Amino acid sequence: MLEIKNLHASIDNKEILRGINLTIKPGEIHAIMGPNGSGKSTLASVLTGREGYQITQGSILFEDQDLLALAPEARAQAGIFLAFQYPVEIPGVSNIYLLKAALNAVRKARGLSELDAMDFLALVKEKLNLVEMDQDFLYRAVNEGFSGGEKKRNEVLQMAVLEPKLAILDETDSGLDIDALKIVSNGVNALRSPEHSMIVITHYQRLLNYIVPDYVHVLSQGRIIKSGGRELAQELETHGYNWITEQQTSAINQAK
Amino acid sequence: MNTAPEQAIKHYLNEYDRVAKQLAGHELPWLQQTKKETLAAFTAQGFPTTRHEDWKYTNIAPITKLNFQIAQPKLNGALTNTAITRFLPAELPHYRLVFVDGYFVAELSNINNLTPGATIINLAQALTDNNTIVNNYLNKLAAPNAHAFKQLNTLFMQDGAVIHLAANTQLRQPIYLLFINTEQQSNQMNSIRNLLIAEENSQATIIENYVYLTPNNYFNNPLTEIFLNKQANISHYKLQQESKQAFHIGTVDVQQQEHSQFTSYSFALGGALVRSDTHVDLAAEQAACTLNGLYFASGQQHIDHHTNINHSKPHGTSKEYYKGVLTDRARAVFNGKVWVAPGALKTNAQQTNKNLLLSSEAEIDTKPQLEIYADDVQCTHGAAVGQLDEDALFYLRARGINDAQARSMLIYAFIQELFVQIPLLPLRQQLQNSLSNFLPAQLVLGEQL
Numbered sequence: 001m002l003e004i005k006n007l008h009a010s011i012d013n014k015e016i017l018r019g020i021n022l023t024i025k026p027g028e029i030h031a032i033m034g035p036n037g038s039g040k041s042t043l044a045s046v047l048t049g050r051e052g053y054q055i056t057q058g059s060i061l062f063e064d065q066d067l068l069a070l071a072p073e074a075r076a077q078a079g080i081f082l083a084f085q086y087p088v089e090i091p092g093v094s095n096i097y098l099l100k101a102a103l104n105a106v107r108k109a110r111g112l113s114e115l116d117a118m119d120f121l122a123l124v125k126e127k128l129n130l131v132e133m134d135q136d137f138l139y140r141a142v143n144e145g146f147s148g149g150e151k152k153r154n155e156v157l158q159m160a161v162l163e164p165k166l167a168i169l170d171e172t173d174s175g176l177d178i179d180a181l182k183i184v185s186n187g188v189n190a191l192r193s194p195e196h197s198m199i200v201i202t203h204y205q206r207l208l209n210y211i212v213p214d215y216v217h218v219l220s221q222g223r224i225i226k227s228g229g230r231e232l233a234q235e236l237e238t239h240g241y242n243w244i245t246e247q248q249t250s251a252i253n254q255a256k
Numbered sequence: 257m258n259t260a261p262e263q264a265i266k267h268y269l270n271e272y273d274r275v276a277k278q279l280a281g282h283e284l285p286w287l288q289q290t291k292k293e294t295l296a297a298f299t300a301q302g303f304p305t306t307r308h309e310d311w312k313y314t315n316i317a318p319i320t321k322l323n324f325q326i327a328q329p330k331l332n333g334a335l336t337n338t339a340i341t342r343f344l345p346a347e348l349p350h351y352r353l354v355f356v357d358g359y360f361v362a363e364l365s366n367i368n369n370l371t372p373g374a375t376i377i378n379l380a381q382a383l384t385d386n387n388t389i390v391n392n393y394l395n396k397l398a399a400p401n402a403h404a405f406k407q408l409n410t411l412f413m414q415d416g417a418v419i420h421l422a423a424n425t426q427l428r429q430p431i432y433l434l435f436i437n438t439e440q441q442s443n444q445m446n447s448i449r450n451l452l453i454a455e456e457n458s459q460a461t462i463i464e465n466y467v468y469l470t471p472n473n474y475f476n477n478p479l480t481e482i483f484l485n486k487q488a489n490i491s492h493y494k495l496q497q498e499s500k501q502a503f504h505i506g507t508v509d510v511q512q513q514e515h516s517q518f519t520s521y522s523f524a525l526g527g528a529l530v531r532s533d534t535h536v537d538l539a540a541e542q543a544a545c546t547l548n549g550l551y552f553a554s555g556q557q558h559i560d561h562h563t564n565i566n567h568s569k570p571h572g573t574s575k576e577y578y579k580g581v582l583t584d585r586a587r588a589v590f591n592g593k594v595w596v597a598p599g600a601l602k603t604n605a606q607q608t609n610k611n612l613l614l615s616s617e618a619e620i621d622t623k624p625q626l627e628i629y630a631d632d633v634q635c636t637h638g639a640a641v642g643q644l645d646e647d648a649l650f651y652l653r654a655r656g657i658n659d660a661q662a663r664s665m666l667i668y669a670f671i672q673e674l675f676v677q678i679p680l681l682p683l684r685q686q687l688q689n690s691l692s693n694f695l696p697a698q699l700v701l702g703e704q705l
Contacts, residue, residue: 050654071659090666
């Protein structure tokens with residue numbers, strides 16, 4: 001489904017990603033962990049097409065399409081979704097208008113007709129229940145005045161409505177208390193299926209107790225320095241990131 | 257050697273000689289006297305230049321270098337009720353006066369079932385009848401130092417709407433004034449004069465809509481005078497949707513008595529070079545006015561709004577809220593003057609002007625101008641200039657919404673509060689439809705964003 005090969009990316013000529021290789025198959029959940037500044041959010045931005053990044057080497061294939069050639073909206077229409085680390089407040093645009101415009105855009109790209117008002121509302125209500133949000137949220141401006149937890153739940157609501165093939169959760173756990181974390185995780189888990197894949201970017205192991213990954217990758221200084229199963233997250237929690245970066249350093253020294 | 261402005265003065269003096277005897281009311285001695293004085297003032301004063309403080313940012317040379325002429329008072333006859341339907345708000349019952357190339361067309365108008373107590377008549381007819389309304393009120397708000405375009409309007413006034421609301425008359429339907437330019441001749445000038453007198457405790461909504469059939473460089477120079485007696489309540493809409501090659505210099509002059517309420521909505525979407533003046537005199541205690549405005553300029557449009565509110569007496573309230581969206585190389589001016597007279601205690605004046613610049617070449621000159629000569633007043637003003645939020649734009653695109661539609665949503669989000677304030681829903685819908693043509697992509701605006 002997703003194939004990242006030797007990806008190098010820079011901001012203002014400063015190299016952030018230095019050769020990422022990652023393959024994700026349908027239905028898989030990959031967790032990407034790593035210390036601050038390791039390049040986790042940059043990877044999410046590059047995958048979704050945010051401006052300001054130069055791709056200096058490498059390629060990204062999504063369902064055999066050259067993802068880097070697509071505009072952000074075309075990537076979303078192709079089935080990629082980013083749950084933002086910092087969801088943007090948009091005064092004057094209601095949640096429901098955004099949901100409808102986004103769903104219709106995505107459906108149109110998939111060759112489906114627009115949902116009529118009744119079906120749309122029924123779908124949205126069902127998804128609202130999933131993230132335990134009140135209907136009032138639909139008629140409020142996107143994220144405006146929302147608490148941190150409400151913003152994250154709103155991201156998961158959008159994800160649930162759009163049903164992306166590949167969802168990227170960028171530190172969706174940050175700033176959540178344990179109750180909100182459970183609600184958000186339930187919402188995410190409801191989307192798990194053999195067709196839907198996910199990249200879960202997180203700093204902490206905590207989220208992975210609820211969204212259990214198939215694979216865990218550790219990102220450091222723009223490279224994946226270690227990959228493993230879900231138990232790798234547990235080891236990281238116990239030993240800290242230094243444990244791996246030191247292993248890495250000694251390995252490099254031995255090689256020399 | 258004649259400079260261009262002198263040439264222009266000469267042209268309009270010649271044009272006045274040419275058409276004066278064709279214009280309605282030319283035989284009325286009182287009107288002759290008014291025009292004689294205006295002619296003298298115009299000849300002496302001439303056209304403003306950018307050296308005048310009030311015209312600092314708006315150069316009217318593109319208008320003065322063309323020799324505009326009043327159209328002949330004959331109809332081109334091609335317009336039918338069907339042809340003008342697209343200029344009318346659907347599902348909004350209204351009284352209607354239609355003016356084509358500056359002249360009233362009875363066949364396109366309709367004031368059936370007019371509420372008793374209301375008089376609606378076209379100006380040419382009122383002048384021909386020497387109606388006491390025009391005799392008593394016409395040009396009574398003209399200041400001695402009025403600018404050249406107001407003077408030109410007085411000299412050339414062809415036609416317009418004359419509305420009188422007797423005391424306690426509450427109009428059931430809005431009055432819709434439609435001004436259509438048809439390109440009957442090139443370099444055509446339309447000189448419309450409207451007059452509204454709202455007697456004590458009367459209430460009405462007036463809508464002026466300026467539209468065109470074929471893009472051309474015509475010049476609309478309308479002037480509307482509005483008198484509100486005690487406790488009168490008037491809502492006034494001005495929809496300026498001229499051709500992108502046309503010139504529009506328009507004035508609304510308002511005088512308010514005690515406890516009257518005037519609410520104005522100005523929507524400026526068209527025109528190559530546009531100047532719109534609104535002047536409100538709160539001439540008695542407890543008078544209140546609200547001036548809302550929206551301008552949306554693209555290409556090389558230039559749209560200038562000057563508002564001027566005189567707080568002449570105590571306990572007056574004025575609220576001003578203007579928003580602008582500028583793209584390409586468009587330029588706009590907002591100059592909001594608030595004058596608080598000595599003794600106008602407990603005045604409350606609020607002014608806000610916010611602008612969204614969509615291109616680095618667009619330009620806004622926004623200037624609050626508060627002159628306060630009384631103590632114990634509350635006067636606030638604020639101006640803001642911003643750009644589209646790039647983070648919000650990316651957020652929407654990351655949800656699958658294409659760039660043009662995402663931009664349109666954010667632009668509309670910026671201005672929609674001005675639409676939300678319009679109580680007449682069909683009119684709101686009509687305006688939203690007009691506006692959506694100016695957005696990068698079509699939006700479904702039937703519902704709120």
